[in-house]
Amino acid sequence: xxxxxxxxxxxxxxxxxxxxxxxxxxxxxxxxxxxxxxxxxxxxxxxxxxxxxxxxxxxxxxxxxxxxxxxxxxxxxxxxxxxxxxxxxxxxxxxxxxxxxxxxxxxxxxxxxxxxxxxxxxxxxxxxxxxxxxxxxxxxxxxxxxxxxxxxxxxxxxxxxxxxxxxxxxxxxxxxxxxxxxxxxxxxxxxxxxxxxxxxxxxxxxxxxxxxxxxxxxxxxxxxxxxxxxxxxxxxxxxxxxxxxxxxxxxxxxxxxxxxxxxxxxxxxxxxxxxxxxxxxxxxxxxxxxxxxxxxxxxxxxxxxxxxxxxxxxxxxxxxxxxxxxxxxxxx
Amino acid sequence: xxxxxxxxxxxxxxxxxxxxxxxxxxxxxxxxxxxxxxxxxxxxxxxxxxxxxxxxxxxxxxxxxxxxxxxxxxxxxxxxxxxxxxxxxxxxxxxxxxxxxxxxxxxxxxxxxxxxxxxxxxxxxxxxxxxxxxxxxxxxxxxxxxxxxxxxxxxxxxxxxxxxxxxxxxxxxxxxxxxxxxxxxxxxxxxxxxxxxxxxxxxxxxxxxxxxxxxxxxxxxxxxxxxxxxxxxxxxxxxxxxxxxxxxxxxxxxxxxxxxxxxxxxxxxxxxxxxxxxxxxxxxxxxxxxxxxxxxxxxxxxxxxxxxxxxxxxxxxxxxxxxxxxxxxxxx
DNA sequence: ACCTCCATCGTGAGCGTTCACGCCAAGTTT
DNA sequence: AAACTTGGCGTGAACGCTCACGATGGAGGT
Numbered sequence: 001x002x003x004x005x006x007x008x009x010x011x012x013x014x015x016x017x018x019x020x021x022x023x024x025x026x027x028x029x030x031x032x033x034x035x036x037x038x039x040x041x042x043x044x045x046x047x048x049x050x051x052x053x054x055x056x057x058x059x060x061x062x063x064x065x066x067x068x069x070x071x072x073x074x075x076x077x078x079x080x081x082x083x084x085x086x087x088x089x090x091x092x093x094x095x096x097x098x099x100x101x102x103x104x105x106x107x108x109x110x111x112x113x114x115x116x117x118x119x120x121x122x123x124x125x126x127x128x129x130x131x132x133x134x135x136x137x138x139x140x141x142x143x144x145x146x147x148x149x150x151x152x153x154x155x156x157x158x159x160x161x162x163x164x165x166x167x168x169x170x171x172x173x174x175x176x177x178x179x180x181x182x183x184x185x186x187x188x189x190x191x192x193x194x195x196x197x198x199x200x201x202x203x204x205x206x207x208x209x210x211x212x213x214x215x216x217x218x219x220x221x222x223x224x225x226x227x228x229x230x231x232x233x234x235x236x237x238x239x240x241x242x243x244x245x246x247x248x249x250x251x252x253x254x255x256x257x258x259x260x261x262x263x264x265x266x267x268x269x270x271x272x273x274x275x276x277x278x279x280x281x282x283x284x285x286x287x288x289x290x291x292x293x294x295x296x297x298x299x300x301x302x303x304x305x306x307x308x309x310x311x312x313x314x315x316x317x318x319x320x321x322x323x324x325x326x327x328x329x330x331x332x
Numbered sequence: 333x334x335x336x337x338x339x340x341x342x343x344x345x346x347x348x349x350x351x352x353x354x355x356x357x358x359x360x361x362x363x364x365x366x367x368x369x370x371x372x373x374x375x376x377x378x379x380x381x382x383x384x385x386x387x388x389x390x391x392x393x394x395x396x397x398x399x400x401x402x403x404x405x406x407x408x409x410x411x412x413x414x415x416x417x418x419x420x421x422x423x424x425x426x427x428x429x430x431x432x433x434x435x436x437x438x439x440x441x442x443x444x445x446x447x448x449x450x451x452x453x454x455x456x457x458x459x460x461x462x463x464x465x466x467x468x469x470x471x472x473x474x475x476x477x478x479x480x481x482x483x484x485x486x487x488x489x490x491x492x493x494x495x496x497x498x499x500x501x502x503x504x505x506x507x508x509x510x511x512x513x514x515x516x517x518x519x520x521x522x523x524x525x526x527x528x529x530x531x532x533x534x535x536x537x538x539x540x541x542x543x544x545x546x547x548x549x550x551x552x553x554x555x556x557x558x559x560x561x562x563x564x565x566x567x568x569x570x571x572x573x574x575x576x577x578x579x580x581x582x583x584x585x586x587x588x589x590x591x592x593x594x595x596x597x598x599x600x601x602x603x604x605x606x607x608x609x610x611x612x613x614x615x616x617x618x619x620x621x622x623x624x625x626x627x628x629x630x631x632x633x634x635x636x637x638x639x640x641x642x643x644x645x646x647x648x649x650x651x652x653x654x655x656x657x658x659x660x661x662x663x664x
Numbered sequence: 665a666c667c668t669c670c671a672t673c674g675t676g677a678g679c680g681t682t683c684a685c686g687c688c689a690a691g692t693t694t
Numbered sequence: 695a696a697a698c699t700t701g702g703c704g705t706g707a708a709c710g711c712t713c714a715c716g717a718t719g720g721a722g723g724t
Contacts, residue, residue, distance in 0.1 A: 005680060016704045021682065031702065048447045052393065053680035055384040056709040071412055072610070077404040081430065093448060096428050098413060115380040116425060223614050256614050278404075282555050282588045284616050337710060348674045353712065363672065385710035388679045 004045040013041035024049065055117070063093045064305055065113035069101045069125040073222070074249060074277040075294060076124070079146075082298020083122060090306055092119075101125065101188055107132045114140065120305040123148065124297075125190065142308035144301045147192045156304050158297060158319040162192045165290035165323035166199025169244050169272040172288070172325055174207050176332065178242035178270060181209070184229040184254060186246040187218035193246065196274065200244055221246050226253025234261065234269075241269060242331070248273035248280045251287050255330060270331040285329035292323055336377040345373035356381065387449070395425045396637055397445035401433045401457040405554070406581060406609040407626060408456070411478075414630020415454060422638055424451075433457065433520050439464045446472065452637040455480065456629075457522065474640035476633045479524045488636050490629060490651040494524045497622035497655035498531025501576050501604040504620070504657055506539050508664065510574035510602060513541070516561040516586060518578040519550035525578065528606065532576055553578050558585025566593065566601075573601060574663070580605035580612045583619050587662060602663040617661035624655055 009020045015034060022030045023038035041047075055061045066083050068076045080096060087094045095118060097109040106123075110132060113121055121136070124146040137143055137152040146158045173181050183200050186193040201211045217233045219225035226245055230253070234240060245251040251273030258269045265271055265285050273280060273289040280287040300319055307316065341352045347366060354362045355370035373379075387393045398415050400408045412428060419426045427450060429441040438455075442464060445453055453468070456478040469475055469484040478490045505513050515532050518525040533543045549565045551557035558577055562585070566572060577583040583605030590601045597603055597617050605612060605621040612619035632651055639648065 007680080017681080018683090018705080019703060022703085025682090029702065034702080050680050051448055052384045052387040053709090054682075056388065056680080056711095057682045059709080061384065071403065072409040074406070077402075077409060080403055080428075084428065084430065088444075093427055095425055096412075096416065098416065111380075112420075116383055223610070227614075252614060256616060259616050278555065279611065282559075282584060284588060284591050338712095339710080349711080350675080350713090351673060354673085357712090361672065366672080382710050385679090386712080388681095388710080389712045391679085 003050075004047040006047070006049065008045055009038065009041045009047050012045065013038045060119055061117045062091060063095055063116070063118045064302070065095045065097060065109075065116075065118040065121040067097045067099060067106060067109050067113075067121065067123045067125075070098050071096065074279060075247065075275050078278075078294035079124065079298040079301075082295040082300075083302045084298075086299045086302035092302075092306075099125070110136055119309060120144070122146070122301045122305060124301075142305050144304050144308075146297055146301060147190065149191055153315065154308075156308060156316050156318065158301055158304070158321070160192070160292050160297070160321045161323050162195035163199040163202070165274060165292070165325075166196040166244065167203045168199075168323070168325040169274065169288075169290050170200050170203035171207070172327060173242045173244065173270055173272060173331060174203065174209065176242070176266075176270060179209055180215075180237070180240045180242070182215040182217070182233050182237065182240045182243045184226055184233065184243055184245040184250045185216050185218045186221045187225075188220070196246060215240065219250065221250055223249050223253040223256070226250030227257045228253075230254040230257040231261070234258075234263075243269065243271055245271065245273045248275045248277045248287055248289050251289070251330070252279065252283055255283065255285065255287065266329065266331050272331050276326055280326075281328065288328040288331040289326050290323050291326050293321060297321065335382075336379040338379070338381065340377055341370065341373045341379050344377065345370045392451055393449045394423060395427055395448070395450045396634070397427045397429060397441075397448075397450040397453040399429045399431060399438060399441050399445075399453065399455045399457075402430050403428060406611060407579065407607050410610075410626035411456065411630040411633075414627040414632075415634045416630075418631045418634035424634075424638075431457065442468055451641060452476070454478070454633045454637060474637050476636050476640075478629055478633060479522065481523055485647065486640075488640060488648050488650065490633055490636070490653070492524070492624050492629070492653045493655050494527035495531040495534070497606060497624070497657075498528040498576065499535045500531075500655070500657040501606065501620075501622050502532050502535035503539070504659060505574045505576065505602055505604060505663060506535065506541065508574070508598075508602060511541055512547075512569070512572045512574070514547040514549070514565050514569060514572045514575045516558055516565065516575055516577040516582045517548050517550045518553045518582075519557075520552070528578060547572065551582065553582055555581050555585040555588070558582030559589045560585075562586040562589040563593070566590075566595075575601065575603055577603065577605045580607045580609045580619055580621050583621070583662070584611065584615055587615065587617065587619065598661065598663050604663050608658055612658075613660065620660040620663040621658050622655050623658050625653060629653065 006017050006020050010017045015038060019034060020038050023035045064087060066080060071077060084094050099106040099109055120142040122144045133150060137154045143155045145155060149157060170181060185197060204211045215237060217229045219229035226249060243254055245254055251271050254271050255265050258265050263269050273287050276289040276291040280289050338349050338352050342349045347370060351366060352370050355367045396419060398412060403409060416426050431438040431441055452474040454476045465482060469486045475487045477487060481489060502513060517529060536543045547569060549561045551561035558581060575586055577586055583603050586603050587597050590597050595601050603619060605619050608621040608623040612621050
């Protein structure tokens with residue numbers, strides 16, 4: 001069974017293609033009577049316009065690319081849902097790309113998305129070849145970056161208040177009486193990584209605790225990364241009684257590592273994470289964290305893309321999302 | 333900067349469009365010399381063929397739809413990665429759709445994918461309006477279903493050995509000395525749900541333990557669902573010493589619930605889950621589970637789609653994936 | 665010298681839309 | 695009554711590509 005074309009509808013309704021088009025996209029210039037007639041024919045044939053053909057002439061594919069490190073990382077599914085749900089509301093499709101934090105892979109993904117002809121791109125995460133990004137921003141449509149910085153008329157940014165979040169987390173640990181506070185950081189360079197370290201440092205120094213880089217150990221921002229990093233940190237600095245981790249996955253990995261070392265959490269080691277993923281409230285002990293509205297990030301990113309598409313030359317203010325501390329069992 | 337077209341390349345290389353096309357898709361009928369010349373022009377202009385235009389004539393969009401309940405559910409990201417990585421290797425794109433286990437939403441998604449013109453569809457999970465599926469299978473391209481059954485030449489299926497998995501899980505609990513074994517089931521109807529209950533029943537009866545439906549309580553297959561379900565089950569049947577859960581998320585929810593009831597796992601309550609998601613080995617206590625190769629599911633589903641696309645009239649055997657028991661702290 | 669043949673390349677059409685026009689009749693103005 | 699407007703609709707072209715042909719030319723055979 002072949003798919004109906006606009007021509008078929010036109011024939012059945014006894015009008016021209018253009019009239020059918022007018023009826024469907026109701027851009028006026030059509031009488032109610034003929035419109036009804038056309039719509040009946042559309043219904044009867046189950047006609048749906050061919051997206052590819054539409055794209056050819058409108059130069060819009062109704063598709064955006066979403067580039068993330070890894071959808072298996074618990075942070076990103078929620079963001080992706082935010083993007084997808086919003087996209088779908090506006091008849092947009094989302095092409096998901098995983099970079100695994102590999103800059104080369106990211107570049108490949110960007111090229112692939114360009115070839116596919118997406119209307120806009122949302123990029124989250126670390127990797128970033130500045131040159132490629134520049135090229136894209138110059139010759140391409142709207143780009144929204146999350147937790148990354150890039151100054152370009154085609155590029156908008158969304159950031160969460162990483163420094164403040166880290167500050168709140170560490171200050172909380174200090175208020176609980178901790179002094180020897182380590183940090184499990186992200187070994188990959190990223191803007192959020194830098195800001196979270198800065199917040200960590202700020203909380204310490206503002207409370208008269210010397211900042212010691214040796215207490216920061218980097219690892220991959222995963223369960224395993226956190227597990228290994230805590231072992232390393234406690235091996236080198238057994239005096240530590242609390243850790244702030246780059247994200248919740250590392251925090252949970254750290255709790256597990258402490259458990260395997262026969263250390264009780266929080267009595268022997270307090271842990272505070274970042275991102276407040278769904279798992280953290282369930283884990284035993286539940287993990288204190290900095291709440292970030294991940295779904296909202298996705299929503300706002302997608303909406304921003306749509307706005308930029310609507311008004312190409314308007315410039316938009318960066319979006320900064322607030323964070324809050326959620327104290328739980330792992331630190332109280 | 334406008335994107336280069338095939339015409340631009342042709343002009344620069346001093347040949348015709350067709351020759352450029354021949355050079356790019358190397359379908360023979362071209363001399364090495366001109367091919368080289370064309371490729372140089374392609375390189376120089378950074379030419380990439382327009383996908384929409386290609387689709388118009390080839391009737392292939394190089395895109396497949398992946399319909400899942402919810403990407404936030406830890407089971408699906410791995411499957412999605414399997415699909416995406418495989419797709420990307422073959423120059424395919426993946427359109428991800430979340431149904432939230434809502435049959436109406438699933439139907440809407442299928443229509444949306446049809447309108448988009450995907451080359452094939454992969455569907456995972458429960459919901460299923462038989463009529464719509466039938467319509468699609470009839471008029472549409474290849475469909476691969478995971479853990480669902482549908483007999484149709486256009487439809488291929490991939491199933492994991494759910495019954496055997498459940499059997500292994502429950503038998504394991506019995507071997508640990510448990511007799512009062514409950515089950516936290518999926519309240520949504522699904523093929524895997526039915527099979528896992530059957531495996532549960534089989535293990536009990538084969539070991540001379542009476543099967544009692546009252547020991548099965550249904551809930552949504554999530555952390556919260558497992559949490560609530562265990563509370564309910566222990567409220568009604570405090571004699572229970574072990575539970576088999578529909579999936580790992582429910583298992584972890586159950587462990588958390590037991591913890592909040594001051595029950596020790598596994599001493600007071602043993603738990604075995606299903607799916608072996610990455611989290612289960614990290615959780616405290618780590619969760620025994622039935623291992624399912626989720627990434628492989630995605631890979632095979634995508635490959636099967638490609639096979640069906642290549643040889644439209646060939647019929648393929650269903651794929652059945654084995655499962656294995658991974659005993660961990662929660663039951664030993 | 666002629667014809668044949670194959671390798672190489674170009675030409676027109678068409679995929680299904682939308683956009684910029686142009687046309688026509690009926691109503692409105694002067 | 696002639697001229698002007700306007701709502702309603704149709705026509706050709708264009709988007710960028712591939713496919714089925716047709717054209718060309720030089721190598722080879724007779």
